[in-house]
Amino acid sequence: QVQLVESGGGVVQPERSLRLSCAASGFTFRNYGMHWVRQAPGKGLEWVAIILHDGINKYYADSVKGRFTISRDDSRNTLFLQMNSLKTEDTAVYYCAKAGAVAAPDYWGQGILVSVSS
């Protein structure tokens, strides 16, 4: 079965960096696009980024463009999110999600908390 396990979260000061990882199993990772979606405390879901199966095409939310970078390592079945110049408003639970046959997410990880605070 599909499993997605996020790691790398924690507490970080503003303007610092953090890298999230998402270990995937149960499907042929290289064949699918992958999303990052976040949820601030008590708020709704916010789409963050997608990387297509080719590893070349990447798209971002305006709120993170230029600060966050999505990448993938198909040899390790792992998705990454490099987060630089973090702001307090980036505090959220971050979910990775597999894209289905179309770009819509079909499976989700359990989420990892990132807290940006001085």
Add this chain to the structure above:
Amino acid sequence: DIQIIQSPSSLSASVGDRVTITCRASQDINNNLAWIQQKPGKAPKSLIWAASNRQSGVPSKFSGSGSGTDFTLTISALQSDDFATYYCQQYDTYPFTFGPGTKVDFK
């Protein structure tokens, strides 16, 4: 960016009720809309893709319809396990966007 209006923002219902949630996109998104369920403290779960296609394992009581700008999620015969927040998401145009959510709770 494409804006999504979702209504109602919350509703109270009873077990056995039929529930309808709507999403309206600010521009034509064809049928590129997904519905997602989230229970408190849990990860989201995808229910519907391409407006009306159920994800694997999703019961038939969940149905989606619509195309263009107006979409509907219907839950027939609400069960206790269905009390949750429901989001729609457009994946037609980058950046992808979610609706603000509809919380379904006990009447």
